[in-house]
Amino acid sequence: MASFKKYRVGSKFKLSHIDPGDTAFCEGDEAAQREEVDAMAGELDELQNLLHAEGRRKVLLVLQGMDTSGKDGTVRWVFSRTSPLGVRVAAFKAPTEEERARDYLWRCHAVVPRTGEIAVWNRSHYEDVLVPVVEGWIDKAETRRRYAQINDFERLLVETGTVVVKCMLHIDKDEQRERLQARIDTPGKQWKFSMGDLEVRTKWSAYQRAYENALAATSTEHAPWYVIPANSKRHRNLMIAQLLMKTLRQMKFKVPPPDPALKGMIVK
Numbered sequence: 001m002a003s004f005k006k007y008r009v010g011s012k013f014k015l016s017h018i019d020p021g022d023t024a025f026c027e028g029d030e031a032a033q034r035e036e037v038d039a040m041a042g043e044l045d046e047l048q049n050l051l052h053a054e055g056r057r058k059v060l061l062v063l064q065g066m067d068t069s070g071k072d073g074t075v076r077w078v079f080s081r082t083s084p085l086g087v088r089v090a091a092f093k094a095p096t097e098e099e100r101a102r103d104y105l106w107r108c109h110a111v112v113p114r115t116g117e118i119a120v121w122n123r124s125h126y127e128d129v130l131v132p133v134v135e136g137w138i139d140k141a142e143t144r145r146r147y148a149q150i151n152d153f154e155r156l157l158v159e160t161g162t163v164v165v166k167c168m169l170h171i172d173k174d175e176q177r178e179r180l181q182a183r184i185d186t187p188g189k190q191w192k193f194s195m196g197d198l199e200v201r202t203k204w205s206a207y208q209r210a211y212e213n214a215l216a217a218t219s220t221e222h223a224p225w226y227v228i229p230a231n232s233k234r235h236r237n238l239m240i241a242q243l244l245m246k247t248l249r250q251m252k253f254k255v256p257p258p259d260p261a262l263k264g265m266i267v268k
Contacts, residue, residue: 015215037080040078047253058116059118061240062121062165066171072122090121092107125150128146163251166223
């Protein structure tokens with residue numbers, strides 16, 4: 001099995017050093033890979049049950065990436081066999097008027113995972129150190145302040161029992177072009193397409209720099225970032241499923257001990 005070490009963001013991180021077309025976590029043919037994703041989805045369901053039974057901790061999976069990088073697809077495949085009672089997905093859109101009237105982390109506090117739950121954030125608080133930076137709405141000093149605030153916010157989550165897993169889904173510009181074109185050319189997928197996607201695409205290089213800086217500044221011991229090569233959808237799913245499974249296994253869940261009062265009880 002491939003190692004995650006290469007993909008964990010460290011002090012000398014350069015986004016360009018990670019190949020979006022890398023398929024290090026794919027083994028065997030397509031059928032074998034699909035079977036592996038399905039098997040891991042089943043084990044994730046079992047591990048989530050143990051997380052719930054233990055009743056002490058929670059897990060937050062953060063998914064970030066450029067348009068079409070596969071955040072929705074990741075949720076669909078990785079959690080395909082997990083009970084919806086144990087996984088809650090929050091999608092972060094442009095802030096509402098209610099949200100803009102408060103600090104940028106306010107809407108995040110409202111959807112942090114509950115005890116025994118896995119929360120998945122489709123986009124996240126990191127939008128507030130990406131879009132405003134690229135658009136020039138905040139200066140360098142404010143950007144640095146937000147990096148520090150995000151690190152403190154995530155430390156708070158960790159110190160109160162949340163395990164944070166952060167994944168940046170990394171695709172290249174050509175792959176995005178193909179996926180956007182597929183949305184345009186397929187009537188059943190056109191609802192996914194927005195003219196705004198093309199506007200953001202013109203700022204590709206600026207967003208790559210913003211991601212590189214944000215990941216480097218906020219990949220910490222308590223909440224590290226992992227870059228997920230995502231040109232291959234199966235590789236993306238396999239790598240994230242393996243990372244999440246590894247994380248949950250390392251938590252070494254302890255379910256409540258048997259109730260002595262139930263010993264010998266017969267249901268009639």
